[in-house]
Amino acid sequence: MPTKRSKKSSSSREPSRLTSSNYYDDKNYMDVSSFKPFLECEAAGLAAYKGEYQLFTDDKPLLVGNYIHSYFESKESHQSFLDKNKKKIFKWGNPDKGEKKEYLQADDMIKTLESEPLFMDLYGPGDKEVIVTGRLGDYAWKGKVDSLNLDRGYFCDLKTVDNFHKGHWNKDYHHPVNFAVDRGYFYQIALYQELIYQTFGKWCVPFICAVSKQDPPDKDIFKFSGDEAKQLLDESLDTIETRQDHIFSVIAGEVPPYRCERCKWCRQTKKLTGATDIMDIELD
Numbered sequence: 001m002p003t004k005r006s007k008k009s010s011s012s013r014e015p016s017r018l019t020s021s022n023y024y025d026d027k028n029y030m031d032v033s034s035f036k037p038f039l040e041c042e043a044a045g046l047a048a049y050k051g052e053y054q055l056f057t058d059d060k061p062l063l064v065g066n067y068i069h070s071y072f073e074s075k076e077s078h079q080s081f082l083d084k085n086k087k088k089i090f091k092w093g094n095p096d097k098g099e100k101k102e103y104l105q106a107d108d109m110i111k112t113l114e115s116e117p118l119f120m121d122l123y124g125p126g127d128k129e130v131i132v133t134g135r136l137g138d139y140a141w142k143g144k145v146d147s148l149n150l151d152r153g154y155f156c157d158l159k160t161v162d163n164f165h166k167g168h169w170n171k172d173y174h175h176p177v178n179f180a181v182d183r184g185y186f187y188q189i190a191l192y193q194e195l196i197y198q199t200f201g202k203w204c205v206p207f208i209c210a211v212s213k214q215d216p217p218d219k220d221i222f223k224f225s226g227d228e229a230k231q232l233l234d235e236s237l238d239t240i241e242t243r244q245d246h247i248f249s250v251i252a253g254e255v256p257p258y259r260c261e262r263c264k265w266c267r268q269t270k271k272l273t274g275a276t277d278i279m280d281i282e283l284d
């Protein structure tokens with residue numbers, strides 16, 4: 001039995017209820033996608049949170065991900081996703097002309113997953129897009145679980161990945177890390193595990209079901225059973241809890257955001273105030 005990390009909160013703030021239609025607009029609860037950018041650069045994170053800056057200018061990877069998610073959610077969800085995004089998915093925005101190449105590739109990724117009984121047995125039966133909420137310290141958090149199987153005590157997150165085996169340089173660790181560490185998925189998994197526990201009172205085992213964008217697509221089911229993975233989950237939740245006070249103060253405008261002075265947002269908003277000694281240039 002894993003250690004439960006649930007920590008009780010003293011706050012009395014009761015945010016409004018979340019539904020699938022107000023989930024993304026809601027600002028009463030923090031979510032991991034909005035929070036993660038603050039961990040990299042608070043200035044960019046804040047600008048994105050306020051809608052003044054787009055962290056990702058290319059929405060294709062997100063749309064391809066949603067295309068695959070909606071397919072495994074239900075026929076209705078997939079159809080409604082296709083209807084909403086007709087212009088982006090179909091050639092000339094016309095379903096009769098066929099899909100653009102990245103969505104044909106997404107179909108291959110879907111077929112790859114569908115042909116795996118292990119994936120279908122794990123991901124298939126769970127409830128899809130389950131909204132979970134809870135508190136970390138004084139703050140309300142939310143999450144949307146891709147597939148939650150409370151009866152069998154696990155949840156899955158479905159991820160599309162370029163290549164599972166690609167190394168991503170990490171300047172803190174000084175060595176390459178895998179896509180899950182690089183994309184901050186440990187924050188998400190740790191948080192969802194905690195929020196599922198706070199919402200349903202059950203400690204669930206996490207899995208990442210992943211499919212690659214290669215031809216042919218690679219696929220795998222990743223578990224978090226080893227000591228290193230468990231430790232990273234614990235550390236990720238600790239990081240959120242340690243840093244959230246300051247980040248919420250930044251959001252409230254009480255303290256200025258920390259600027260990384262490296263990212264696109266910092267470069268485009270940089271103002272010179274004097275000269276820098278040539279030997280004081282900070283290196284990554």
Ligand SMILES: [Zn+2]
Nearest residue numbers: 041260263266
């Ligand atoms: Zn920055």
